[in-house]
Amino acid sequence: MRFDSTPAHTSGDEIDWVTWGVRLEGPSIFASSSAELKALSAVDGKKLWSVGAQGEPKNRERLGSQINSAPAFIQKGGVSAVLTAFDIVVPGAGTTAEREAIELTAVASDTGKRLWSATVERPEVEGGQEPVLVGSDGKTAVVQVAGSFDQAVLGISLESGRTLWTAKEFLAGFVHGGVVVGRASKGSDNSIVALNTADGSQAWSNYKDARIGASVTPLGKGLFTAPVDPDRTVLLDAATGKPPAGSDGTLPGDPADAQCTYDDRDTIVCTEHFGVGSERNRVSALDATSFKELWAIDSEDTTRLVPAVTTAWHGAVYAKTSNGPVILDARTGQDKELSPGAAPSQINGYIGLGRPGPGQGSDVVAFRPVS
Structure with missing residues (x-):
């Protein structure tokens, strides 16, 4: 799908990629900050609704983004709802000092009507930043507070509004299929771990020598990548913590680091890096069922430029090179469109969302599809 190179609209003062978690869903753009949740029309950028925290906002600076901080979708009373976590202060009274808290809020995705909210105590974390909604399985919301040295x-519970469990020494990455996947660190043990969302118990643990400081990255289809040692990142299944059936977990180039995305059809596209001191880069594609490599573009091959992939969607890979934006065929890796207009990072049938050029700010820029 090509895009008009002239933006349909930009977010202006409404939202940006730095202080807001942004999610494109159908004909709307949903965005959350530490104190506000809003929806914009994907077609023209007009604000549809906005809901603020009921409590007093803390207005704390957001800690950078190791996990997805965009709002989550759930069902609440049979209504499609958008869920987010606000960072608030509960005022003191009498001899009781004010305290920091987390306000969970769910609103109807079409009207912005507040459907449910709950306030829970914020855990004490040294140097703690604003709470981030990791995700939800529809019954439990998983929220993380990260700090300088711990989290x-x-x-x-999305029914009672009470905190069901708390996990320390665990860096959450994403929620899928009743578990929250992340990295647990205790002493010399640095494992890839999943906790059951219902009660916080351990669902599985693997790769106890995982790279210190690294995070797990979901790519869709219940799969994720994880750096399991200093020089290797592998593909794993969120249900088991093991390689998916038909794969030994090894990515085609056996990279030190990889960022992968699923095109929502049948292909996984990965950008691969090969460790400190290596100038080699590689983009490859795997069949999403057999996990066999379909094609690769390697910086060691001087006949092709390694593209900077922005996303993959419905059989197309959107990317940029020094020649400008380009679309590759996800199954063959061949150039499919040399003048696609733009290379957005989020795409659906209504719009593509991307960023301005280098040094031009952090606005959310929308590009209208033309074919």
């Missing part, structure tokens, strides 16, 4: 993860 705390909460499982909060």
